[in-house]
Amino acid sequence: MNIFAKSLLSKSQSGQRMFASVVRNKLEAKIVEQQKVFSAFKKEHGNTKIGEITVGSVCGGMRGMAGILYETSKLHPIQGINYREKDLYEIKEQAPRAEGGREPLPEGVLWLLLTGEFPNEQELKEFQSELYQRGHLSKDEERLIQAFPKDMHPMTQFSMGVMACQPNSKYAKAYRDGVHKSKYWETTLEDALDVCAKVPRIAGLVFNNSYGHGKPMPDQDPSLDYSANYARYLGIEDKNFSELMRLYLVLHAYIYFIFINFISDHEGGNVSAHATHLVGSTLADPYLSFAAGMNGLAGPLHGLANQECLRFLLDFQTKYGTKWTEHDIRDYVRDTLASGKVVPGYGHAVLRQTDPRFMCELEFANHYIHDDNLVNLVKACYRVIPDALAQTGKVSNPWPNVDAGSGALLMHYGLNQFDYYTVLFGVSRALGVMSAQVWSRALGLPIERPNSLTLNHLMKKVKNEL
Numbered sequence: 279m280n281i282f283a284k285s286l287l288s289k290s291q292s293g294q295r296m297f298a299s300v301v302r303n304k305l306e307a308k309i310v311e312q313q314k315v316f317s318a319f320k321k322e323h324g325n326t327k328i329g330e331i332t333v334g335s336v337c338g339g340m341r342g343m344a345g346i347l348y349e350t351s352k353l354h355p356i357q358g359i360n361y362r363e364k365d366l367y368e369i370k371e372q373a374p375r376a377e378g379g380r381e382p383l384p385e386g387v388l389w390l391l392l393t394g395e396f397p398n399e400q401e402l403k404e405f406q407s408e409l410y411q412r413g414h415l416s417k418d419e420e421r422l423i424q425a426f427p428k429d430m431h432p433m434t435q436f437s438m439g440v441m442a443c444q445p446n447s448k449y450a451k452a453y454r455d456g457v458h459k460s461k462y463w464e465t466t467l468e469d470a471l472d473v474c475a476k477v478p479r480i481a482g483l484v485f486n487n488s489y490g491h492g493k494p495m496p497d498q499d500p501s502l503d504y505s506a507n508y509a510r511y512l513g514i515e516d517k518n519f520s521e522l523m524r525l526y527l528v529l530h531a532y533i534y535f536i537f538i539n540f541i542s543d544h545e546g547g548n549v550s551a552h553a554t555h556l557v558g559s560t561l562a563d564p565y566l567s568f569a570a571g572m573n574g575l576a577g578p579l580h581g582l583a584n585q586e587c588l589r590f591l592l593d594f595q596t597k598y599g600t601k602w603t604e605h606d607i608r609d610y611v612r613d614t615l616a617s618g619k620v621v622p623g624y625g626h627a628v629l630r631q632t633d634p635r636f637m638c639e640l641e642f643a644n645h646y647i648h649d650d651n652l653v654n655l656v657k658a659c660y661r662v663i664p665d666a667l668a669q670t671g672k673v674s675n676p677w678p679n680v681d682a683g684s685g686a687l688l689m690h691y692g693l694n695q696f697d698y699y700t701v702l703f704g705v706s707r708a709l710g711v712m713s714a715q716v717w718s719r720a721l722g723l724p725i726e727r728p729n730s731l732t733l734n735h736l737m738k739k740v741k742n743e744l
C-alpha cells in the first residue's frame with residue numbers, strides 16, 4: 279500500500295490550518311438528517327418514561343440506569359458490543375482489511391463509528407492518507423513528552439502527552455473566536471480526527487521514553503498503515519503483531535480492537551467514555567475531554583485491569599511454576615478472594631456472559647499461538663474461574679472480560695512491559711469516544727448535571743417525607 283498523501287491542508291476563514299476531511303461531507307449529510315430526527319423525537323417524547331430510578335441505582339453506581347445519549351455503540355448484556363448496529367463478528371467479516379490481513383483496519387472502524395457505514399476502497403485510501411498527515415506531532419510536542427520522567431506511569435505520560443497537544447485544538451480556537459453553536463461539530467470533528475491520528479505517536483513516544491533506553495524514536499513510515507506504524511514505534515516488526523494491533527485497536531475501539539479494533543467503543547456508560555462525554559458536555563475541547571477519559575481508564579477496575587490481570591497470571595506462575603494444575607488455579611483464586619482483592623479480568627458491570635472481545639482474543643490465540651504456557655493458563659482460567667466466582671454468590675457476572683486475555687497475547691509477541699498495556703487500550707478507545715463526541719456536539723447535547731442526594735435526603739425520600 280502506498281499512502282503518500284497529496285496535501286489536504288487548507289486555511290479556514292479564521293486562518294487556521296484545516297484539513298479538507300474526506301469523511302466530513304459524508305458525515306454532514308447524516309448529521310443534518312439526524313438533527314431533524316432528534317429534535318422531533320425530543321419534542322414528541324420529552325415526557326415519556328423509559329425506566330425508574332431505585333435506591334439501589336443511586337447507592338450502586340447508577341448500575342442499570344439509562345441516562346446518556348451516546349450514538350456510536352450499544353452494549354447488550356449477553357451479545358456484547360454493537361458498533362452502529364453491527365456486532366464484532368459482523369465487523370470482523372465486513373470491515374476493510376490490510377492486503378493479505380485477516381483483521382479489520384482501525385481506519386475503517388473509525389469511519390464506521392463516525393458515519394454508520396464502512397468506507398469504500400477509495401474513501402479508505404484517502405482517509406488513511408489523511409490520518410497519516412494528521413498524525414504528525416510538532417518538535418515542541420515531541421520534546422515535551424520526551425521530557426517526562428521515565429519512571430512516571432505510562433498512563434500518566436499518555437494523558438499528559440494528549441494535553442501537550444491541546445494548545446492546537448481547533449475547536450478551542452473556534453470557540454474563542456465566537457463560532458456559532460450550530461458549527462461546534464465541525465471543529466470537534468477536526469480535533470477528534472487529530473486526536474485519533476496522533477495517539478499512536480504519543481503512545482509510541484511514551485513507550486520509547488519509558489523503555490527505549492535512549493534509542494532514537496522511529497519516524498512515521500508513509501508506506502505503513504495506522505496499526506503497523508504503531509507497532510513500529512513499539513519496536514515490534516513481526517507481521518503478525520501488526521495484525522494483532524489492528525484487531526486490538528478496533529476492540530478497545532480497544533487489539534485493543536480484538537485488540538485495536540474491538541475495544542474502541544463500549545457504549546457511553548463505561549468510565550472512560552462517560553468521563554470523556556461528561557467533560558465534553560461543558561464544551562471543553564476533545565483533547566481535554568479525551569485526557570479526562572484516559573485518567574478514568576487508568577483505574578484498576580477499568581482499563582488498568584489488563585495490566586493487573588497479567589500481574590495476576592505472572593504471580594501465579596511465580597508461585598506454581600509452569601507445571602500448574604487447574605486445582606492450583608482454584609486455590610489461587612480462593613486466596614485472592616480471601617485477601618479482599620478482585621480477580622482481574624473477570625466480571626462486568628453490564629455483560630452477563632463471556633465478553634465476545636475475550637472470545638475474539640481466544641480465536642486469535644487459537645489461530646496464531648501454539649504452546650505458550652501463559653496463553654494456556656488464560657484458557658485454563660476460563661475453565662476454572664467462572665465457577666469459583668459464581669460460588670461466592672455475589673458476583674453478578676463471573677465470566678471473563680476483554681482484559682482477561684489481552685496481556686498474555688501481548689506478552690507472547692514480546693510486549694512484556696505490562697505497565698504500558700492500558701496505553702494500548704487508550705489508543706484504541708480514542709476511536710470510539712472521539713467519534714461519539716462529534717455526534718454529541720452535532721446534536722447539541724447540553725451540559726451534564728444530574729442531581730445528587732445525601733443519605734439523609736434519600737432516607738426521607740423513601741418515606742415520602744421529601
Ligand SMILES: CC(=O)SCCNC(=O)CCNC(=O)[C@H](O)C(C)(C)COP(=O)(O)OP(=O)(O)OC[C@H]1O[C@@H](n2cnc3c(N)ncnc32)[C@H](O)[C@@H]1OP(=O)(O)O
Pocket residue numbers: 341578579580581583615619620621622623624625626627628667672673674675679680681
Ligand atoms: C475494560 C473493562 O473495564 S472491563 C472490567 C475490568 N475490570 C476488572 O476486570 C476488575 C475485576 N472485576 C470487577 O472488579 C467487577 O466485576 C467490575 C468492576 C468490572 C464490575 O463491578 P460491579 O458491576 O460492581 O460487579 P458486581 O455487581 O458483580 O459486584 C458485586 C460484588 O462482586 C464482587 N466482584 C465482582 N467481580 C469480581 C471479581 N472479578 N473478583 C472478585 N469479586 C468480584 C464485587 O467486588 C462486589 O463485591 P462487594 O459486594 O463485596 O462490594
Ligand SMILES: O=C([O-])CC(=O)C(=O)O
Pocket residue numbers: 541543544547548549550627628679680
Ligand atoms: O463497559 C464497561 O463498563 C467496561 C468495558 O468493558 C469497556 O469500557 O470496554
